[in-house]
Amino acid sequence: MTIGDLFKTRQSIYYKKMSKYLKYVLNDHFVILLLFLGGATGLAYQNYLEAVEYNALVPRLLLLIVIGLTVFSGSIRTLVEPADAVFLLPKEKAFDKVMKKNLIYSLIFHSFYTLLIGVLAAPLLSAIGHMESNGFVFWLLTLVCWKVIHGIHAYYSLKQHRSERGRTIRLIIGSVSIVGIMVSLFISVITGFLISVVTLGLFFLFVFQYSQSDSWNWETLIETEQRRIQKIYSIINLFIETPYSKYKVKRLKFMDFLYTLPVLDRNTEMYFLSRMFVRNYNFSGLYLRLLLIGGVVIYFSENWIINSLISILFLYLIGFQLIPLRQTFKKTVYFNLYPNTDTDKIKTIQKLILLLLTGGSIIYSISSVNSGILAFMRLLLLNGIFSLFFTYIYMPRRLKK
Amino acid sequence: MSLKVTNLTGGYSRTPVLKGISFDLDDGELIGLIGLNGAGKSTTIKHIIGLMDPFEGQIQLDGKTLKEDPPLYRKKIGFIPETPLLYDELTLKEHIEITAMAYDVPLSTVMERAMPLLDKFRLTDRLEWFPSDFSKGMKQKVMIVCAFIIEPSLYIIDEPFLGLDPIAIRDLIQMMEQKKKEGASLLMSTHVLANAERICDKFVIIDNGEVYAQGTLDELREKFSMPGATLDEMYTQLADKEGFLK
Numbered sequence: 016m017t018i019g020d021l022f023k024t025r026q027s028i029y030y031k032k033m034s035k036y037l038k039y040v041l042n043d044h045f046v047i048l049l050l051f052l053g054g055a056t057g058l059a060y061q062n063y064l065e066a067v068e069y070n071a072l073v074p075r076l077l078l079l080i081v082i083g084l085t086v087f088s089g090s091i092r093t094l095v096e097p098a099d100a101v102f103l104l105p106k107e108k109a110f111d112k113v114m115k116k117n118l119i120y121s122l123i124f125h126s127f128y129t130l131l132i133g134v135l136a137a138p139l140l141s142a143i144g145h146m147e148s149n150g151f152v153f154w155l156l157t158l159v160c161w162k163v164i165h166g167i168h169a170y171y172s173l174k175q176h177r178s179e180r181g182r183t184i185r186l187i188i189g190s191v192s193i194v195g196i197m198v199s200l201f202i203s204v205i206t207g208f209l210i211s212v213v214t215l216g217l218f219f220l221f222v223f224q225y226s227q228s229d230s231w232n233w234e235t236l237i238e239t240e241q242r243r244i245q246k247i248y249s250i251i252n253l254f255i256e257t258p259y260s261k262y263k264v265k266r267l268k269f270m271d272f273l274y275t276l277p278v279l280d281r282n283t284e285m286y287f288l289s290r291m292f293v294r295n296y297n298f299s300g301l302y303l304r305l306l307l308i309g310g311v312v313i314y315f316s317e318n319w320i321i322n323s324l325i326s327i328l329f330l331y332l333i334g335f336q337l338i339p340l341r342q343t344f345k346k347t348v349y350f351n352l353y354p355n356t357d358t359d360k361i362k363t364i365q366k367l368i369l370l371l372l373t374g375g376s377i378i379y380s381i382s383s384v385n386s387g388i389l390a391f392m393r394l395l396l397l398n399g400i401f402s403l404f405f406t407y408i409y410m411p412r413r414l415k416k
Numbered sequence: 417m418s419l420k421v422t423n424l425t426g427g428y429s430r431t432p433v434l435k436g437i438s439f440d441l442d443d444g445e446l447i448g449l450i451g452l453n454g455a456g457k458s459t460t461i462k463h464i465i466g467l468m469d470p471f472e473g474q475i476q477l478d479g480k481t482l483k484e485d486p487p488l489y490r491k492k493i494g495f496i497p498e499t500p501l502l503y504d505e506l507t508l509k510e511h512i513e514i515t516a517m518a519y520d521v522p523l524s525t526v527m528e529r530a531m532p533l534l535d536k537f538r539l540t541d542r543l544e545w546f547p548s549d550f551s552k553g554m555k556q557k558v559m560i561v562c563a564f565i566i567e568p569s570l571y572i573i574d575e576p577f578l579g580l581d582p583i584a585i586r587d588l589i590q591m592m593e594q595k596k597k598e599g600a601s602l603l604m605s606t607h608v609l610a611n612a613e614r615i616c617d618k619f620v621i622i623d624n625g626e627v628y629a630q631g632t633l634d635e636l637r638e639k640f641s642m643p644g645a646t647l648d649e650m651y652t653q654l655a656d657k658e659g660f661l662k
Contacts, residue, residue: 354488
């Protein structure tokens with residue numbers, strides 16, 4: 016078997032796994048919900064486009080952030096595994112070919128979603144700015160150019176460089192692309208396009224001049240790929256349980272008071288579960304993110320239907336990502352060995368989930384308080400009912416499956 | 417009588433890994449469980465601590481099986497697994513606390529018992545550390561501390577010497593001998609035959625899921641007619657002759 020074949024097999028396994036998970040994530044209920052949310056967002060966007068003023072500053076800054084994030088996000092999909100650093104080391108020449116394919120694949124994939132964002136952003140840009148005729152095409156090409164520059168940079172940063180040089184290059188590319196995007200947004204799309212093309216050309220020249228013969232930095236390769244996979248799984252883990260969740264545990268000493276709260280049971284299960292939840296970023300990080308995003312969306316929306324839907328959706332997501340807590344008990348051998356664990360593990364999990372959902376219910380309801388005290392009360396009631404439903408009816412059924 | 421394993425047959429799937437294993441372990445006795453990789457040592461241990469259910473046969477601890485009184489049975493056992501298993505999210509101190517909670521020992525008592533052990537293993541400054549900050553040997557030390565602080569009547573120790581530094585091995589052996597003197601029974605599985613020979617009272621040699629031989633060192637020497645031989649010599653001879661290594 017050649018290295019090429021090895022990676023081909025890996026790729027097909029990878030796609031099979033991803034499509035399997037995607038199928039679970041995009042289940043019927045969720046697709047309907049997404050369609051609904053998509054429609055609502057589309058409508059809101061259209062209303063906003065009609066109302067927005069020519070030359071307004073805020074939407075430009077917003078676009079800068081969105082486009083910036085799009086361009087700077089994403090890494091090269093390499094499918095490298097930790098053991099490769101031992102086994103594939105002698106085959107670096109053959110591995111070069113695989114990496115070239117990986118680069119091309121990643122560039123196409125990145126360009127695709129960048130184009131999507133570009134198309135979505137174009138109406139806003141032409142509503143607020145002086146997009147020239149044919150500007151649309153140039154706008155999209157500009158984005159692709161920046162994305163390709165970023166992709167190639169990501170590719171070459173996987174090689175062995177002296178770190179000062181790497182830092183300088185990163186700095187130059189970062190600042191030039193931000194300036195370029197700003198020119199597109201604030202001054203002229205065509206000028207922005209010219210800047211991106213020239214930068215791309217110069218960068219190409221530089222890369223082929225200097226980095227062609229460098230060998231791969233396996234540690235970075237492995238670390239980058241692990242981080243990439245981890246990111247994908249952390250998104251998938253929002254919806255379904257996957258067996259892949261590596262994380263870094265943080266001590267978070269200032270949170271210690273939480274474990275002594277009187278609402279928590281004094282038993283071995285809760286002792287473990289409460290600490291695990293807080294310190295394991297897979298759980299607490301997602302919880303905080305969902306609280307924040309949901310809260311912000313509800314704060315800005317004054318439509319009570321949308322508020323209720325978003326609130327329920329986010330409570331559902333919170334509850335759902337906590338169901339894998341069950342696995343943590345199954346994973347550790349000790350809860351089978353401890354003599355003092357007659358307490359029902361499911362009950363402990365239910366208690367923690369109910370507490371967290373109650374927290375979410377309150378936060379989301381408070382976010383809606385600018386629509387009036389009545390709206391606040393109504394949302395609180397709805398959220399409360401949903402939290403109880405989720406904890407005592409939905410979750411036990413789900414766990415039985 | 418502490419631990420009595422009678423005709424234990426069991427395994428992971430339908431096909432048994434263990435085929436009728438029997439041995440006794442008395443109070444104040446240390447038995448070495450010896451056998452090649454895959455002979456069935458760890459499976460035997462898993463059955464004794466109650467992680468696996470025997471197909472046939474019985475395991476009694478002070479005359480009672482696990483099923484008769486699970487909490488009582490479990491409280492009597494301190495287990496040190498072959499590979500250190502720790503909670504990623506709990507600090508060293510919290511491992512001690514959760515052990516205290518799970519085994520119903522007052523926290524103050526547990527800390528009192530733990531401090532000299534932590535001192536001995538040079539872990540006192542590391543109470544706030546997470547398992548990911550520890551080396552393999554340190555993790556093993558944490559496991560040892562957590563098993564010893566509950567002061568069980570039966571210690572089950574699966575391959576204790578791997579990854580430990582020589583000083584820690586010496587300390588562990590001293591600790592085991594001390595517990596033996598206090599009347600606890602110990603079951604240890606190991607490949608380090610020199611250590612086993614030095615500290616074990618009896619040996620149970622397992623091969624292919626069956627007890628191949630058991631007894632004291634002298635009894636084994638007599639049985640294999642190899643007077644004066646070390647455990648290591650007897651074992652390798654035996655393995656060659658009986659085709660263990662086939």
